[in-house]
Amino acid sequence: MKTTTIVLACLLTASAARAQDARLRGVLDAETLAKVTRLTDSARVESLPVEPLVGVALEGAQRHASGARITKAVQDYLGALRGARAALGSDASVAEIASGAGVLLSGVNGDVLRQLRTASPNRSLTVPLVVLADLIARGVPKDTAARAIAAAARANARDDDYSALRRFVEQDIIAGASPAAAAMLRVRSITGVPPADEPVP
């Protein structure tokens, strides 16, 4: 029975790998495909999300990046996924790890993720991390954005609060406010006090 289970698991894994190869096969050359497949296989073995890695490879193909460049980008993303899980803990969900990797790749230190986990040990950090990445994309300096999200986490903000923060900052920026000022101002509506002026990791 045990042997049958193992064989079935192997078959399922191989089937998934083949399906993924099919998505990449038409767009990557053989050498790059082999290297990327090794990286996605590593991610799968480590129970890390594979979809973002495939997305990075497909994006590279769309941008006509060289095989070496695509391999490097996938490698970097895999490193970020590992870093995110190390920072968020082994119990982190796939969505949290993927969001955390995006934050790390935008230049935020892994200690910020640890801070957030410490502040919200029993809540999903997917939304806060996505909002953090969004604030940085909107031009909020990463230290300021990290400070704002950390302050919100310490104030036990809910997902709706983070979504509102993102929405209000967006509106303020469109209205002409500086991204940093908008983030600092709006996070006060959640925490009631300005974000602590503590150094950001």
Added chain:
Amino acid sequence: MSVYSSIVVRAAAALLVSAAAGAQQTWSPFIGFASASSAGPRQPMPGVSPLVIEPGALLESGRGSILARWSVPVTSPAFQLNDADLAMRARLLSNRLAEGSLVATARFDHGSLDALASASSAVRLQIGTTGPTRGLQFGAGVDGWRSNINGNGVVVPATTISGWIRRFGLSFSAELSARSLPGSSTTTTDTARFSFIPDSLARRSTSGTADTAITGNPYVPSPSPPTSSQPTSQGANGRAFGEAALRVSGMLMSFGIDGHAGIGLASGGQARGFGSLILTKWISPGFAFTGGVVVQPPEPGSSGRRAGGLLGIRLASGPRLFPHFVNAPKVGASSSSVRFVDGGATIEVRAPAAGHVEISGDFTRWRPVTLDHVGGDRWALTTRLTPGLHRFVVRVDGGTWLPAPGLPQAVDAYEGTVSVIVAP
């Protein structure tokens, strides 16, 4: 001149290789048919050319663009004047804030009646700021000109500063340029070109003073940057020349607009104004009516300006407009927005003058998907989005993939810039 020719040839070759090296290219052939007329102070012969044919093509990739065109007035033997343009731009550096590029333009015209021929070219290295709505560029290089009238060639250093903004679907640009002619160089005749305007032939055969006016083709929006980037005044020893030009291009109330106006100044000489306005009405993708007027500065020794007009049709594959693409922002997407609905989002892109708009992102597995034309200049796609961060780029008329203006952006793993949206 041979050294300069070598520079131009090498620059052109480098640009061709650079543009062709981008694996993703867009090839857009076009052809125009027009009638043209002109009037001026010296008009010994009728200034009408009933049919002018103008074939050409635009090649674009993420690394640059190349435009080639050739015009021939086929039904006016007395005014046979062939002219051809080649304009190229290669991006050497491009990111969210800065852009550096190498620009080369070349032009040749030849009148079969009097066998006059002239060639002009310009090479510029440009660097400056760029962004979705504005940019500022500094350029330095050389301009060259040669005619078979006396065989003299002129090569002069040239500098430019140009800025542009984009508002209301229109691109507004201004350029200042300066060039000087070394004291040892002399140009002893006039070979002004004015394709489609037959009196240029009369002028070419009658004038003989030291001045040369070169302006843009009245039929096609100049393939070069604002007209001032080409040598417009050359002549006496040790003189300096400067120009200021304004250009507007884009779509306004369903009309494609390409207009420019400027003034040229030479040390010791008088100011010379020039301008043109070409309107294009696209009836359907690939088919347009076009018409316009051109005003050229007075000829040397003359007090009156010359004016010309044209009316015709254009058949094109690809971009609806052919703005002075080598040195100015292409009129692409002007703004974007995202509306979230249950389980998905509608991404809307406004792109004046667009024939088609595509999107490519993580939610399309980075494959191009054509947006639906939802009216006016609005294009939209409704798609399912999983909660979280999504990244994408858009392109207009098969051009370069760019982030959608007006949405947050991030640098991707390939040193490109992508739009970022967060699905709730």
